[in-house]
Amino acid sequence: MQSSRSSVRLTRRQFVTAGAIGGAVLAVGCSAHNHGSRDFLSDGQALTLAAICDRIIPADDFPSASQAGVITYIDRQLARTYRRHRNTYRDGLEQADAISRNRFGRNLAAASAPQQVEIVSAIERQNRKFFDLVRSHTLEGYYGSPRHGGNRDAASWRMLGLAEPPVLGRAQYDLRKGPAS
Amino acid sequence: MKRVNVVIVGAGAAGGIVAKELSTAGLSVVLLERGKWYTPNDCRKDDLRNQRTTVLGNAFGPEDEGNPRVLVDAEGVPHIMLPSEGGYQNNAACVGGGTLSYGAMAWRFLPQDFRMRSIYGAPAGSSLEDWPISYDDLEPYYEKAEYEIGISGDDSGTPFHGPRRRPLPMPPLPPNREFQILEPAAKRLGLRPFPIPMARNSVPYNGRGPCMRCRWCVGFACEVDAKNGSQNTVIPVALATGNCELRTECIAREILTDDRGRARGVAYYDANGRLQEQLSDIVVVSACAIESARLLLNSKSRLFPDGLGNRRDQVGRNLQGHHYTGAIGFFDFDTYDDVGPGASIAISDYNHGTPGLCGGGMLANEFIRLPIQMVDRMPAGTPQWGLPHKQAMRSFYKRNIVVMGPTQPIPTADARVTLDPTVRDKWGMLVARISGNVHAQTYEIGLVQAQRAEAWLKEAGAASTVISAGKSTTVYAGQHQAGTCRMGDDPQGSVVNRNCQLHDVDNVFVIDSSVHVTNGGFNPALTIMAVAYFASAALVGNWKGTGFRS
Numbered sequence: 001m002q003s004s005r006s007s008v009r010l011t012r013r014q015f016v017t018a019g020a021i022g023g024a025v026l027a028v029g030c031s032a033h034n035h036g037s038r039d040f041l042s043d044g045q046a047l048t049l050a051a052i053c054d055r056i057i058p059a060d061d062f063p064s065a066s067q068a069g070v071i072t073y074i075d076r077q078l079a080r081t082y083r084r085h086r087n088t089y090r091d092g093l094e095q096a097d098a099i100s101r102n103r104f105g106r107n108l109a110a111a112s113a114p115q116q117v118e119i120v121s122a123i124e125r126q127n128r129k130f131f132d133l134v135r136s137h138t139l140e141g142y143y144g145s146p147r148h149g150g151n152r153d154a155a156s157w158r159m160l161g162l163a164e165p166p167v168l169g170r171a172q173y174d175l176r177k178g179p180a181s
Numbered sequence: 182m183k184r185v186n187v188v189i190v191g192a193g194a195a196g197g198i199v200a201k202e203l204s205t206a207g208l209s210v211v212l213l214e215r216g217k218w219y220t221p222n223d224c225r226k227d228d229l230r231n232q233r234t235t236v237l238g239n240a241f242g243p244e245d246e247g248n249p250r251v252l253v254d255a256e257g258v259p260h261i262m263l264p265s266e267g268g269y270q271n272n273a274a275c276v277g278g279g280t281l282s283y284g285a286m287a288w289r290f291l292p293q294d295f296r297m298r299s300i301y302g303a304p305a306g307s308s309l310e311d312w313p314i315s316y317d318d319l320e321p322y323y324e325k326a327e328y329e330i331g332i333s334g335d336d337s338g339t340p341f342h343g344p345r346r347r348p349l350p351m352p353p354l355p356p357n358r359e360f361q362i363l364e365p366a367a368k369r370l371g372l373r374p375f376p377i378p379m380a381r382n383s384v385p386y387n388g389r390g391p392c393m394r395c396r397w398c399v400g401f402a403c404e405v406d407a408k409n410g411s412q413n414t415v416i417p418v419a420l421a422t423g424n425c426e427l428r429t430e431c432i433a434r435e436i437l438t439d440d441r442g443r444a445r446g447v448a449y450y451d452a453n454g455r456l457q458e459q460l461s462d463i464v465v466v467s468a469c470a471i472e473s474a475r476l477l478l479n480s481k482s483r484l485f486p487d488g489l490g491n492r493r494d495q496v497g498r499n500l501q502g503h504h505y506t507g508a509i510g511f512f513d514f515d516t517y518d519d520v521g522p523g524a525s526i527a528i529s530d531y532n533h534g535t536p537g538l539c540g541g542g543m544l545a546n547e548f549i550r551l552p553i554q555m556v557d558r559m560p561a562g563t564p565q566w567g568l569p570h571k572q573a574m575r576s577f578y579k580r581n582i583v584v585m586g587p588t589q590p591i592p593t594a595d596a597r598v599t600l601d602p603t604v605r606d607k608w609g610m611l612v613a614r615i616s617g618n619v620h621a622q623t624y625e626i627g628l629v630q631a632q633r634a635e636a637w638l639k640e641a642g643a644a645s646t647v648i649s650a651g652k653s654t655t656v657y658a659g660q661h662q663a664g665t666c667r668m669g670d671d672p673q674g675s676v677v678n679r680n681c682q683l684h685d686v687d688n689v690f691v692i693d694s695s696v697h698v699t700n701g702g703f704n705p706a707l708t709i710m711a712v713a714y715f716a717s718a719a720l721v722g723n724w725k726g727t728g729f730r731s
Binding site: 077156 | 226227228229236237238245395396519552553555556565566567568570571572574575578579
C-alpha cells in the first residue's frame with residue numbers, strides 16, 4: 001500500500017483486517033503529501049480525529065468509525081457542507097492533542113485506548129460544541145449512506161441486519177398482483 | 182409578458198390544486214414556483230440529504246446558500262438559520278411542495294377541530310378561535326381531494342371521524358408487523374385502532390402503480406411514483422388544459438398594486454435572477470404559512486405601508502405547526518420487518534375529550550427509522566458513545582416501535598412571522614423572522630399524549646419505554662406550519678375571509694395552510710387540499726372577469 005489512492009480495491013474482509021491496525025491506514029497512505037488524498041484535514045488532524053471517532057464507535061466484531069470511512073466522510077464535508085465548522089474542528093483537534101500531551105506526554109493518536117477514552121471524556125466536558133459536532137458527524141458517517149464516503153460497503157447496515165441491497169422493492173414486487181402482504 | 186387572469190405563487194399542495202381548478206374553469210394561469218420540478222429518479226435514497234434528515238441539506242429545497250431565516254429565541258436573541266437547520270422551520274421548495282416528499286398521511290380534521298373556541302373557550306393568553314367554515318362546508322372538498330389526489334385507507338373501524346359520503350377510493354396497504362403488534366394491544370385498552378389514511382397508492386390508481394413498500398419514504402420522492410402529491414396529480418392536469426403555464430425557479434418579490442390598492446400582478450426573479458413582472462387580474466398566494474406571510478409583508482406600497490392586507494397588524498400572527506410527542510418502546514422480539522412506509526396504524530380516541538385540556542391529537546406508529554434516525558433513540562441510560570452505544574444500536578434497531586402524534590397547538594398572537602430588519606436573501610429581499618411560542622397548554626396536552634403512547638406500547642409488550650415530550654422554547658411550525666393569514670369573518674382578527682380573499686384587497690387570495698385558524702390534531706395536508714378546492718370553487722363562482730363567462 002504505497003498510497004491511499006492505490007488502484008487495488010480491498011475486499012471488505014481485507015479492509016477490516018487492514019483497519020484493525022488502527023489509524024495505520026491513514027498514516028501510511030498520506031506520507032507523500034501534506035493532505036494526502038484528503039480534502040481538508042492534515043495528516044496530523046486526521047490521526048487525532050480518527051482517535052476520537054474510534055472511541056465514539058470502537059471496533060468489535062464490526063469495524064470502528066475510521067475503519068468504516070468516517071474520516072473520509074468528515075473530511076469531505078469539511079471541504080463542502082460543513083465548511084462552517086472548520087474552525088471548531090481545527091481548535092477542537094488541537095485542544096485534544098494538547099490535553100493528551102499535557103496528561104500523557106504524547107498526542108492523542110499515540111495514547112493508549114483507556115487514555116483516549118479519558119481525553120474524549122475531557123473534551124466532552126470542556127468543549128461541548130466540538131464534541132457534539134464530532135459525535136453527530138461520526139454517527140452520520142458510520143450509519144448514513146455510503147455515497148458520502150462513510151459506511152464503507154454498507155458495513156453498519158449489515159451489522160444491523162438490514163438487507164443490502166434491499167430485498168423488498170422492485171426486484172421482488174409484482175405490480176400485476178397489487179401490494180405484497 | 183402577456184397579461185393573464187391569475188398568478189399563483191407556489192406550486193405546492195394548495196397552489197397545484199388552485200391551478201388545476203382555475204385552469205380547467207377556463208382562466209389563464211401562471212403558476213410560479215421558486216424550486217425545481219423533480220422526478221421519481223430524484224429519490225436518491227440519501228438518508229443524510231432529504232426533507233426529513235437534512236444534515237447535508239434539503240434534497241428538495243431550498244438550498245442552504247442564500248436562503249436564510251431568523252429565529253428569535255426565548256430570550257429575544259435573533260439567530261440566523263440555514264434551511265438545513267431545524268430552527269429554520271423548512272417545508273420544501275419544489276413543484277409539489279411538501280407533497281413530493283411527505284409521509285403522505287391524509288387526514289380529515291374532525292368536526293370539533295373547526296370549533297375549538299366554542300367547545301373549549303379560549304385559554305388566557307391564547308388566540309384560540311373557531312373557523313368561519315365548518316366540517317360540513319369542507320366535506321365535499323375533502324372527498325374531492327381524496328379522489329383526485331388519491332387516498333388509501335379505511336376509517337370504518339373508528340367512530341372518531343366526521344360523516345363522509347363516500348369511502349376512500351383505495352383500500353389500505355396490508356398491515357406490517359408493527360400494525361399487527363399494536364392493533365390487539367389498542368383493542369385491549371378499549372381503543373379503536375385503524376389504518377392511517379395515506380396519499381399513497383395501495384392499488385393501481387390514476388395511471389400509476391402501487392407502493393412497493395420500500396424503507397425510503399418520508400422525506401424522499403417516491404421511486405415508483407406511488408406517493409400522491411400535487412406534482413403528479415393536479416399540476417399535470419392543469420398543464421394539460423393549455424391554460425396554465427408553470428414557471429419553475431421563479432421566486433416572487435412582491436405583489437404589485439395600483440394606486441387604488443388593487444393588485445395588478447407579481448414581480449418575481451426568474452431562473453436567471455432577472456426581475457420580471459407578470460400582470461394579472463388576480464393574485465393567489467400559496468407559498469406556505471411562513472413565506473406567504475413574508476411575501477405579503479414584503480409587498481409594501483403607499484396604501485399598504487406595513488404590507489399588503491396588513492392594515493390591522495394581523496399578517497404573520499398565530500404561527501403554529503404541531504407539537505409532536507410520544508414514546509419509544511423497546512421489545513424482546515423483532516418488531517422490524519423492512520416493510521415500508523412503516524407508519525400504518527393510528528387512534529383518534531384522544532383528539533378531544535381530555536378533561537381540563539383543549540383538544541389533543543391522533544397517535545400513530547412512526548415511519549421506518551433509517552439507522553441514522555435511531556442513533557439518539559436509545560433506551561434510558563444508554564451511553565451516548567462508545568461500545569455500549571454501538572451494541573445498543575445492534576440490540577434495538579429491529580426491536581423498537583415509536584408511537585407519537587401531532588398535538589393540536591393552542592395558538593397565540595405572539596407566535597409570528599415578521600420581516601427581519603436587516604437580514605436579506607440572495608435576491609436582496611428581507612427574510613422571515615420567526616418569534617414567540619404557542620400557548621403553554623399545548624405542552625401540557627403533549628405530555629398527556631406521550632403518556633398515552635407509552636401506555637399503548639407497554640400494553641403491546643414493550644420491555645422498556647422512553648417518553649418524548651420536550652417543551653420547545655420557541656414556536657415550532659416546521660413542515661406543518663399554518664395560521665399566519667387567519668381566515669375569519671371579522672377583519673379585526675383575521676387576514677382573509679371564508680373564501681380566502683384578503684379583507685383589504687378583493688383580488689388577492691391566500692390559499693394554503695396560512696388560513697388555518699387552528700391546525701387540528703392531524704397532519705394538515707388533506708385539509709390544505711380541501712380548503713384549496715373550497716376556495717377555488719368560491720373564486721370561480723364569483724369570477725366576473727374577462728373572458729370565460731359571458
